[in-house]
Amino acid sequence: MKFKNAQAQIISTILLILIAISAATLIATFATKIVNEKLAESDCLKVSDKIEITNNLDYTCYDAINKIMQIQIHVGDTNEILGFALILGGATTTKYEINPPIVIPEITMFDNSPNLEIPNSNEEKTYKVSTLEKPSSIKVYPINKKGKLCETTESYTNVELC
Numbered sequence: 001m002k003f004k005n006a007q008a009q010i011i012s013t014i015l016l017i018l019i020a021i022s023a024a025t026l027i028a029t030f031a032t033k034i035v036n037e038k039l040a041e042s043d044c045l046k047v048s049d050k051i052e053i054t055n056n057l058d059y060t061c062y063d064a065i066n067k068i069m070q071i072q073i074h075v076g077d078t079n080e081i082l083g084f085a086l087i088l089g090g091a092t093t094t095k096y097e098i099n100p101p102i103v104i105p106e107i108t109m110f111d112n113s114p115n116l117e118i119p120n121s122n123e124e125k126t127y128k129v130s131t132l133e134k135p136s137s138i139k140v141y142p143i144n145k146k147g148k149l150c151e152t153t154e155s156y157t158n159v160e161l162c
Contacts, residue, residue: 053074108127
């Protein structure tokens with residue numbers, strides 16, 4: 001009789017362990033599907049670290065005489081960027097969405113062309129932004145191919161005079 005009770009306890013323990021493993025597997029499967037769907041929707045991981053403000057004083061600087069902020073933007077190894085948002089911070093923060101073929105009166109290309117272009121993969125382009133004051137910070141946020149504005153860690157706070 002003692003042998004049958006011991007056997008029943010072992011079988012019960014094994015069944016409980018199997019039920020727990022099955023439940024964990026089931027939960028993990030559904031959680032993985034949901035996370036993958038959310039990541040696929042945003043596609044921000046593909047562009048989050050692919051755009052930056054270059055630290056080149058010849059092209060990223062503030063011209064106090066003409067009240068122009070020059071900003072050189074570098075796009076890394078990606079073809080997933082449709083455009084970008086540029087935020088100039090200071091006493092007043094201003095946001096511009098550069099998404100061609102939109103023309104923004106305050107922004108031109110380095111050659112003064114009003115037709116804004118986005119840098120291709122592994123390329124830089126310089127923009128001129130008319131602003132009354134030297135910004136204390138500049139941030140750039142990528143816009144992915146689906147038109148979603150993505151987060152960034154790219155911030156430029158060392159704005160020098162040209």
